[in-house]
Amino acid sequence: MYDIIFIGGGLNYAGAIVAAKKGKKVALIEKDMRQLGGVCLHKGCIPSKMFLHYANVVYESKSDILEGQTALSMQKLFGKKTKLIENAWQAIKKQCSHVDLIEGEAQLKEPHKVEVSGKTLEAEYIIMGTGSSAFIPEGIEYNAKDIIMSDEVLMMQEFPKKIAIYGSGAIGLEMASFFATSGVSVTLIYREKSIQKRANPLIQTALKEQLEKIGVTLLSEHSIKTAKSTKKGVHITFEDKSSIYMPLLLVAAGRRPNVDFLTCKEIEVEKGIVTDRFFETTLAKHYAIGDCNGKLQLAHAARAEVLNVVERILGNNPRPLNLDHVVKFIHTLSMSYAVVGKTEGLKSSIVPLSHFPYSAYNHATKGVMITYSDQEGFILGAEILAPNAEELVAIVGMSLAGEMDTAQAKRTIFGHPTFSEALERTFFKL
Template sequence: MAKKHHYDVLVIGAGPGGEGAAMAAAKAGKRVGVIENRPGVGGGCVHKGTIPSKSLRHVVKQVIRHKVYPLFRAMGDAQRLSYPEVLAEASRVIPRYVDLHTDYYIRNRATIHMGEASFVDANTVSVKLPDGARERLTAEHIVVATGSRPYRPSDIDFGHPRVYDSDTILNMKHTPRNLIIYGAGVIGCEYASIFSGLGIKVDLINSREHLLTFLDDEICDALSYHLRDMGVTVRHNEEYESVEATERGVTLKLKSGKRIHGDALLWSNGRTGNTDTLALDKIGLKADGRGQLEVNERYQTNVENIYAVGDVIGWPSLASASYDQGRAAASNILGQASRYVTDAPTGIYTLPEISSIGKTESELTAAKIPYEVGRAFFKNTARAQISGEKVGVLKILFHAESLEILGIHCFGAEASEIIHIGQAIMNQDGEANSIAYFVNTTFNYPTMAEAYRTAALDGLNRVQRI
């Protein structure tokens, strides 16, 4: 007979979205249960996505530095490192992260149930445990935070040892000489820079006209240039027709007639929400074609007591936004004020990295908003000269008359950190949101942050305000 447990709030999924909801509800004194189908908490973010890929990027960045700096070059040949060796070093962070976040649940008395969840009704969830036994959990409110997984077309054999997606690439046991990456979204571009940083020849296949078209055009151009400078072959406006994989390699046949050969294929073209095993029909919910659930601005589904957050609801599919969405859902359950997350900055961990917030030049032009641009090139900052990471630019878009900051776009080292300084000023009310802030504020020297002052002076010179 299935064991029964009752909770005020039951969260399905222990990734960033689930953790945000669980911690907020638990700290408010609610009895909280969490269901996770992996051996440890953290979700895909920790085990297959953000943490391992960004850790891998960090190790590769050190390898690149080893190759570039004369002092490091004299100490050994980093080019001999294999992909499995680099991956093993990057993977060390995962168990430490899992232990850290498991402790959060323990300290806040949120009960974790390891197993596969499926709905029985709107207040009841059945959990299939690893040993095959079942638990039945009931709750007043349920938060679905099951995340997503790579989209896999049915005509591609992902069981072949030379065909990977963004999850299974983290288990690759060999070092390909040539890697084909199909899909030039955020994940595809990140892995293209990571593998090319290891000296692997990369063919990046993009089905669109430009890379990452949601970014500012100047940043897109910079990314394209530096990927090619790293040896990545970028092919735009291409769609696959078929994939042929043998023990000797992979051939990607494109609709244009091209045949691209490589030692391995990384398929990185979209993601699917993890909803197919939830038995949504039992509660009258239906996911869309990509397995995603529709929610309102309270993160509430069409079933009043059931909420959904994170990748399973689609855009923006960022760990940072997912955590805030989880907290917002918990606030709504508690009857408190909440915010609908629309202002999350973009962080793209290519080499160099990219971050942005606010409007792009194209959007401002289309909206006929008079704006100006202030730029600071990293090569002109003392900190970049010291660190040797001189590639990059910070650009500030601001209203030509009111000086209100409208968008900030950064390409280069530590871009995802630098962006938050501008984000803080953008979120101020009235005249406090002004590019003039950066001119009237003293920054530590030497720092990357002082690029804001340089960019502000450049922009204000354009409108003859100083």
């Protein structure tokens, strides 16, 4: 009998560590303990951002004031990535020294009981953090060889000469940036007319131009009907009956919550596991955090959610999380896109980065800072297209947490020359 059973070894582990340190008897079930740390560590944001970091070095080296050529070694990058993940995995495993780590497929069939490897474990509280899996649309015949997912990209040890990428979400745009800046011919296929249709139109246009500048061929308003491996390459047919052949197709069409382990009738499942604002399911003392609850597919959101749940179980009565205040970003090159808070139906302040000389030698003349406020002057959100936008947007994230208005924001003096001073300028224009 445990106090808490955690199902899934992604960011769930952070909550398990805290609970165990506070004296709770804790078990964490993960079907493959070599994947402790989750998709983000092993197959997602950690290795992908590492790949983009080194691809950006190559991109920077192509400046017309530099001489010589720089090329990225995929084999060396693979080795460096493998070592990084191994070290991080070992560190997480060490932190879990007071947690019972149980490897196996979990099944939750009835309240408070989890079946794993033929045994039934019981706990007062169950926290589900089973993550999500890549979605392969019907008609696309995934084979992990020439029709691949991002998992296979991170296992590559040499670059392809040419690749098609289907999807303009975070994975699609990040992989397009990585391959294009590394010298690979990239065709980005996406269903919408514009990239990131919820972004401000200025940012949509700038993202499009940025991708084209690094050599990405854009194929908008194209929905793949079928994709099959043939001797001539991957035969891709579209809804309009046109078709192309590509040597390699990366499918980046989104992810779906992992809920197959759950057959407990008291817990409702819709797009994900249904929860309230405290991440408690329709069954008391059973919680779902991270991708599996269908709210936000972000590692930092999952971590915040599980820590909030554990604090609640410990009786510390934490504030409910405001998921609108969670930072979202896409690490494209040479500028990233980041957003936090509300961005629609509000007063906006727009400052182009071209107004600042600092942007000229940072590939950021098409960048923009946009902040949003209500009519009373309270800051409610921001969109940023700039180098390291994911770092800059944290300034606005803190202002949301602190419920700052523009009068308070104007008191901060930002450094010069920096991109943050463009954000300062938006506060003065609100």
